[in-house]
Amino acid sequence: MSDSRRPAAPDPHDFLALDAELSDTERDVRDAVRGFASRELLPNVAEWFDAGTLPDPRGLARAFGDLGLLGMHLEGYGCGGSSAVAYGLACRELEAVDSGLRSFVSVQGSLAMAAIHKFGAEEQKGAWLPRMAAGEVVGCFGLTEPDSGSDPGSMRTRARRDGTDWVLDGTKMWITNGSVADVAVVWAATGEGIRGFVVPTDTPGFSANVIHRKLSLRASITSELVLEGVRLPADAVLPASKGLGAPLSCLNEARYGIVWGAVGAARACYEAALEYAATREQFGQPIGGFQLTQRKLADMVVDVNHAGMTALRIGRLKDRGDCHHNHVSFGKFANVAAAQRVARTARGVHGANGITLEYPVMRHMVNLETVATYEGTEEIHALSIGQAVTGISAFR
Template identity: 85%
Template sequence: MSDNRKPAAPDPHDFLDVDGGLEETERDVRDAVRDFARKELTPHVADWFEAGTLPDPRGLAKAFGDLGVLGMHLEGYGCGGSSAVAYGLACRELEAVDSGLRSFVSVQGSLAMTAIHKYGSEEQKNTWLPRMAAGDAIGCFGLTEPDSGSDPGSMRTRARKEGSDWVLNGTKMWITNGSVADVAVVWATTEDGVRGFVVPTGTPGFSANVIHRKLSLRASITSELALEEVRLPAGALLPESRGLGSPLSCLNEARYGIVWGAAGAARACYEAALDYASNREQFGKPLAGFQLSQRKFADMVVDVNHAAMTSLHLGRLKDQGRAHHNHVSFGKFANVAAAQRVASTARGLHGANGITLEYPVMRHMVNLETVATYEGTEDVHALSLGQAVTGISAFR
């Protein structure tokens, strides 16, 4: 039986109606985070970016806690227990404002809280997770080092046993929230391999120095951690952490958030360019009316919708327990590249105005340089995909 009803014209802001596939609870999360982000974050983010910091990280943590996005995908201990798709939508709406703000939430929930939730003792979980979920305590995640980025197995941070205590020495680099954190999850090499430790940042010998002069991810706090004879009790060890696979599994959670976040950044740049080109007149007509401009919008709307579809499909796989870490690599590799293309094209459509903080595109464009690097560089994810399809590792 034929249906003669005429389909509705595509919505330029969701061309393939990807969000039409969301469930009611997922739409509620999307709308709540989008509303918060646009009212509480968007009016200030350009100033924060220009200043190169977050002026009130504790207030922001508490606001995120009240919103319910900190560790929202974890079960129990004051966490929300939401679906992977709902968490992804929160990441998308936050990064549509700025990558640094999504990173704040991601590092707290997908890295520090996830490490404690997956590998910690009951005492560690009960001590930290409810406070972190509420935004009353800030966490950071210490894996990357000055000489150990893509190859974390070469880390130099060491933990030695002295009686029942552990003593840590080493340096961690590019640590989001490091200088404002109450607790750091630090990974170190021991006689038994790589293990994780819960380190209260007030412990003697622990220090964190803010990294200045960043040209990307400026609306965030990035630090270097130094551990000099940091003595910890036996209970500081994450008892279930075993080997490098433990921190890498946390990174996979963070990468999943990036898949959605990059889709949000791409959407924001596309929408900014569409609004600008529709209202900017040159040679007697809107910039959007020229053939060259329309070809650029065609390319952008394809990238934006491909990224949205990839995010949602990966989220569904994750909620079904079917998302392999190579699937996440696929998502990060594809969506970040798509977002970079969209941001670059959108910046060009803005002309000279595109380099100012009056518009979001240049800010997203430079932020995406960092997004392409952290939680696995583009090259590392390309090699992961290459290994997945050929069965041959090119890493060593």
């Protein structure tokens, strides 16, 4: 017997009805973060971007903490213990406003807090994680160096033993939240291999310099960390952090957030273009009525929905414990490229208006240039996927 019921027309804002695949709890997280972002962040983000800073990062940290976003996917120690999909949805809604805001939450929870949670001693976890989850303490993650980006194993930062103490010397670069952080998780080469250290930022010899004149990720604080004879007690080392795999596992957590965040940036650009195409008139009709514009909108909605499906599938794998780091590489590689295509196309739909901060598309477009580079460049993730499908490493 045939079904005579006529399916509903697709929702332009959720074309493949992906939100129907979410649980009630996941929808609650989505709605809470989207509501907060719409009220508190979206009205201000263009001004922050124009100024090239976040005017009140500590207030923002406390607000994120009150919302339960900091380390929300971690268990215990004041953290929410949410599902991977719920955390991904939070990243999506934050990056729909601006990549810098998702980066703030990601660096705090998926890098600094995750490192302490995974590799720290109980005393370290108890001392830092509850305050970081509440937004009372801001953290940063020091891995990248001026001459060591895609090849972190070549880092020059060194930690040497001096009696029972450790002494750290080196420089870290492109560190989100570095100059406002209370604690830095710093990775250094030792005689025992690469180790992680919990470094209070008021330790003598530690300094952070803000990086200015950025053309991307401007609503975010980015810093250089300088360590000159930073003396730490023996218990500053993260005891379970041994080898390069430790910081890379934290990066994988942050990359997972990007898989979802890119969907938010793409969605924001597509929705801006859809609205603009419906209201901007040329030659006596809305530009959305022209075939060339409709083709652009079709390309964008396909990219947004493909990226959304990819994020949701990887999130479900992660919640089942079946998510390999190559899955995350697949997601970052595919979704960031999709978001970049959408942002560029949306910028074109807006014409000259697209280059102004009155519309979000150019801001997202330049932010995505940074998103494409950090937590592993497009090339690195292509090689990760290539190794997964061939069984042959082409990294060296």
